[in-house]
Amino acid sequence: MRRLAILLPAAWLLATVLAPLVILATIATATPSDGVPPYAPLLDWSGGGLPRVTASADAWQLLVADGYYLRALLFSLRIAAISALGCLLVGYPLALAITRAPAGWRAPLLLLALLPFWTGFLLRINAWIGLLKEDGWVSAALHAAGLLPPGRALLYTDAAMYLGIIHAYLPFAVLPIYARLSRLDPALAEAAADLGATPLRSFLTVTLPLSMPGVWAGLALVFIPAVGEYVIPELLGGPQAQTIGRVIWQEFFANRDWPQASAVALVLVALLVLPAALVQRAR
Amino acid sequence: MRFALLRRTFRRLAAIALILAVASLAGPARPDERVLNVYNWTDYIDPQALARFERETGIHVNYDVYDSLETLEGKLLAGRSGYDIVVPTSQPTFSRLIVAGALRRIDWSRVPNRAGLDPALMRDVESADPGNGYGAIYLWGTIGLGIVADRIRALAPDAPLDSWELLLKPENAGRVASCGITMMDSATDVIPSVLHFLGRNPNSTNSGDLGAVERTLTAIRPAIRSFSSGGAVNALAAGETCLVLSYSGDVIQAAARAAETRGGPAIRYVAPREGAQLWFDMLAIPADAPHPDAALAFINFILQPDVIAGVTNQVRYPNAVPASRPMIHPDLLADENIYPPPKRMAAFFTVGAASSTADRARNRMWARFKAGH
Structure with missing residues (x-):
């Protein structure tokens, strides 16, 4: 039974993480060619006997030599960091408010916080397009308030992209923080108050430090998928928002260079998985 | 109570996932089925033409759309797309798909209506498809x-x-x-x-x-x-x-x-x-199309003057079948930007x-x- 319990996740990991990575690595070292699929197979069996290996490091050379990829990567990391912070700033007070709400209210409030998540992802992003375009409600309200010059829209700006990402990923920040906060013993805060701490002091010295594991989990859960985010920058962001996700799309579809797209994707995976693995080990 | 709800949701999601997995295994149609899978641009067909094709041939049409050539090309280059008819633009996609071997050479003897295509326009397509082996002009424009x-x-x-x-x-x-x-x-x-x-x-x-x-x-x-x-x-x-x-x-x-x-x-x-x-959107058949016979029948059906006239009237792009002109709305025919006169055509390039x-x-x-x- 015990062995089965380990075997199942291991098989799942093999099928959904390791196997795709191996395929990706194979394509990343292949040579692009005109054909279906559009790259030459790594092992050429046509000669009979031993296969001829036709590996290429071109994709990797270009990756290093062309600053375009590094710029896109740094830009994506910045977007993900700002979005994760944004989710934290909105999500932490939300989670705290739900924990402090009367017991009967907590479940419905949590449900309300998660409810947007039950609508299709694309539907939510498209709803933002409607709100942010020039004659949309949000842009119209900003026009009326004089915060946005007439003839301009929020849509296709970095602000719109951040709004979309933070809205889409908010539940990932709220849930772990709430899980942590709701398990804190209320007696701790009471003890702090009894000892004369103001509510702010009690929050800063007791609640916040104890909730940090939830905060880190929330940040990671938003940051990691946001780095590779393609759909939101594509639909809400402007043409200046050249994220690594869009660069991969471009290599794959516009340039039809599957090896290059695979190489960029591998770098992205390594960048996200290695630090996470190191953190795990350090613990 | 909350967890019971979550557990129920997860169980339901798991059931849906299982159904989808089974459905996708059973998905690819058997070659002998009377089915045609068409992959075309959005807003690019006369719905009545599809209904009439189904009625006349008894072949069921699964109609799917794309809004960018990149999407079409990505699917075809990955192989086994399952489509029988695709409508790539002459340049750059159609020519690249030919070079990549992703399209099937058309047996023109089974498409008698090929004779009705404007020879001058088909010659223009040869910059993408020398010898016109892989496609028939569906609609064109600039x-x-x-x-x-x-x-x-x-x-x-x-x-x-x-x-x-x-x-x-x-x-x-x-x-x-x-x-x-x-x-x-x-x-x-x-x-x-x-x-x-x-x-x-x-x-x-x-x-x-x-x-x-x-x-x-x-x-x-x-x-x-x-x-x-x-x-x-x-x-x-x-x-x-x-x-x-x-x-x-x-x-x-x-x-x-x-x-x-x-x-x-x-x-x-x-x-x-x-x-x-100038660009031409070409009716073409993927190399691994599961129903190539139905695809040939479809191309021949679309190239009938009255059918293609209906398409032009619906989507307002010119076609390459001169015999369809009498059935095309006079406003469209008179518009030089839709049907340019020969002297304007001379300035166009491929x-x-x-x-x-x-x-x-x-x-x-x-x-x-x-x-x-």
Whole structure:
């Protein structure tokens, strides 16, 4: 039974993480060619006997030599960091408010916080397009308030992209923080108050430090998928928002260079998985 | 209670996932089924034609749509797309798919209506498909400008409305900018026209020519409000923009839609006088199509004059079957921008395939241009 319990996740990991990575690595070292699929197979069996290996490091050379990829990567990391912070700033007070709400209210409030998540992802992003375009409600309200010059829209700006990402990923920040906060013993805060701490002091010295594991989990859960985010920058962001996700799309579809797209994707995976693995080990 | 709800939700999700997994295993149709899987551009068919094909042949049509050539090409290059009919544009996609071996050579003896295709237009397609082995022209058109003349006139009274200069000269674009300029988001569709405007070979891939294109485009970048992939029709019809660079049929559809709206802008398509790029959307069959016989029957069916006339009347793109003309709406036939007279046709040009290195340089330049630096 015990062995089965380990075997199942291991098989799942093999099928959904390791196997795709191996395929990706194979394509990343292949040579692009005109054909279906559009790259030459790594092992050429046509000669009979031993296969001829036709590996290429071109994709990797270009990756290093062309600053375009590094710029896109740094830009994506910045977007993900700002979005994760944004989710934290909105999500932490939300989670705290739900924990402090009367017991009967907590479940419905949590449900309300998660409810947007039950609508299709694309539907939510498209709803933002409607709100942010020039004659949309949000842009119209900003026009009326004089915060946005007439003839301009929020849509296709970095602000719109951040709004979309933070809205889409908010539940990932709220849930772990709430899980942590709701398990804190209320007696701790009471003890702090009894000892004369103001509510702010009690929050800063007791609640916040104890909730940090939830905060880190929330940040990671938003940051990691946001780095590779393609759909939101594509639909809400402007043409200046050249994220690594869009660069991969471009290599794959516009340039039809599957090896290059695979190489960029591998770098992205390594960048996200290695630090996470190191953190795990350090613990 | 909350957890019970969550558990129930998860159990339901798991059940759905299982059903989907089983359905996808059972998905690919057996070759002997009377089915045809068509993959076409959005808003690009006469629905009655599909109904009639099903009625006459008893073949069930699964109709699926794409809104970018990249999506189509990505699926076909991955292989086993499951489609029987695809409609790639002659350049760049159709020619590349032929080179990649992703298309099936058409047995013309089983498409008798091939004889009705305009020989001159089929000759133009040979720049993409030498010998016309892989496709029949479905619809065609040019790449040019969509204009709302009265709004442009109000801003730039002396700018020429029938020339690329309206968009590509900064002094004109700068004045028109305030009523909105939209450019289609496609390096391969825009760069040849800019090269042609600059008096260079539209096929050129040398870095000097590409640099000249970049300078021309960068100079008008501040005037461009948006880039569209498939959205130019809506923006133009809604009056959000007054000058677009797009496919002829897109603009003509927008014009028709705006004309139905009270107070809608008066939109016109212009194939610029310096010359415009011709494109052809080709009916083609993927190399691994599961139902190639049904696909041949479909191509032959579509090329019937009355069927293709219905398509043209519906989507407002010209077809390449001269015998369909008597059945086409007189307004469309009379519009020189839809059916250009021969002397206008002489100024149009076609382009050949570019190498993948050249494509990369073009797409990179395009990304810089869009980003505005």
